[in-house]
Amino acid sequence: MAHCEYSMRVVACENTYSNRASGFSIIEVMIVLVIASILVAAAGPGFQDLMGNNRALSEVYTLRATLNHARSEALARRAPVVVCPTRDGLACADTDDWSTGYMVFVDTDNNNIADQNDPDEEIIQFETGPRSVDLAFNNGNRRVRFGAQGVALGFEGTFTFCDERGVKNARGLIINPVGTLAAATDTDDPEDLIVDDAGGDNVTCAE
Secondary structure, rough: OOOHHHHHHHHHHHHHHHHHHHHEEEEEEEEHHHHHHHHHHHHHHHHHHHHHHHHHHHHHHHHHHHHHHHHHHHHOOOOOOOOOEOOOOEEEOOOOEEEOOEEEEEEOOOOOOOOOOOOOOOEEEEEEEEOOOOOEEOOOOOEEOOOOOOOOOOOEEEEEEOOOOOOOOOOOEEEEEOOEEEEEOOOOOOOOOOOOOOOOEEEOOOO
């Protein structure tokens, strides 16, 4: 009987030791939480910048692909193709703000209007809005028109992509008269960390 009581005491002691060894004290948990909070606070701005950069790049790539597609269609169809801002995917919007969305359509009669009743004026693509960044085009025609030879003479300019971080984080996409595209870069000497438009001036973002 005594041996049995001794064995039970030993098991109880072992269980108590095991519970203490496998658990955490309140102080230890608080220390871990404080360290985790510090790490999150330190990484927060960098993570937000990473997310912002990814959103902007995604918009640049989407518009670049759309414009290249439109130019290819103009060459393939031997007909003018228009890319313009739109709110409904049916008609061009008279604005330099492309954040509302943009569309691509064939414009055989050169009236800059997508004709739903004309099979030769097909709407090729529609990118819905609002876009994840502010997107503006600085050509007064407020659209891009690729001729049957793929040129964009008179419709060249710079697309600017801005978000809440301001102009130093803005990106630009330049379309030239030939109809080809290039990423905007900071051409200033010394650099001022702001990309430049097709004319060599700093891009701007709306306040």
